[in-house]
Amino acid sequence: AQTVTQSQPEMSVQEAETVTLSCTYDTSESNYYLFWYKQPPSRQMILVIRQEAYKQQNATENRFSVNFQKAAKSFSLKISDSQLGDTAMYFCAFMPHQGGSEKLVFGKGTKLTVNP
Amino acid sequence: EADIYQTPRYLVIGTGKKITLECSQTMGHDKMYWYQQDPGMELHLIHYSYGVNSTEKGDLSSESTVSRIRTEHFPLTLESARPSHTSQYLCASSELFPNYGYTFGSGTRLTVV
Numbered sequence: 465a466q467t468v469t470q471s472q473p474e475m476s477v478q479e480a481e482t483v484t485l486s487c488t489y490d491t492s493e494s495n496y497y498l499f500w501y502k503q504p505p506s507r508q509m510i511l512v513i514r515q516e517a518y519k520q521q522n523a524t525e526n527r528f529s530v531n532f533q534k535a536a537k538s539f540s541l542k543i544s545d546s547q548l549g550d551t552a553m554y555f556c557a558f559m560p561h562q563g564g565s566e567k568l569v570f571g572k573g574t575k576l577t578v579n580p
Numbered sequence: 581e582a583d584i585y586q587t588p589r590y591l592v593i594g595t596g597k598k599i600t601l602e603c604s605q606t607m608g609h610d611k612m613y614w615y616q617q618d619p620g621m622e623l624h625l626i627h628y629s630y631g632v633n634s635t636e637k638g639d640l641s642s643e644s645t646v647s648r649i650r651t652e653h654f655p656l657t658l659e660s661a662r663p664s665h666t667s668q669y670l671c672a673s674s675e676l677f678p679n680y681g682y683t684f685g686s687g688t689r690l691t692v693v
Binding site (some may be wrong): 497499501503506507508509510511512516530557559561566567568570572573575 | 620621622623625628658672677678679680681682683684685687688
């Protein structure tokens, strides 16, 4: 079974600084997708960034970028120029390509606090 | 704007009451999901559906039931609420092949007293 591990239950960062959230996963699949989701306090969970495993280039979305290391099964999220609005739970998720039965497998989350 | 809607946003109810949590999406997504989010914020899949008249139990055993009579609607029902059902419930939907992930609703925070 696939598993996703987020080893940092909580992190904090000063506003305007850079922070990296870790995620590792375990799978025997060669074709899959990886995601980072953000859940602000009492608000909707939204997709931050996604990565296709067959693409070597790391995905970027404005201040958010990933470091995807396929051989190491690592998928970390880097947030540059942190803002107070980045305070949230961040979930790493994995999805194998299984021909129709795919479901996201989530990590336990990392609570990020951005301090002024 | 295409979205997914959950009602109510907050619910406080007495033990033994029957409740239905509503979830509707306007994106025409085939797949829908219910997650229970514990106080530590971990997500547990309790039900999912691949389309109309298709429902399956998830990884976490739940006393709730679901139905999928229409593509856009995926309600969750608790026949007799108990304090152990106190939790946040998140609904999500996706395309048939969710390579762009899930779209989540805002959640229902349920408290059973």
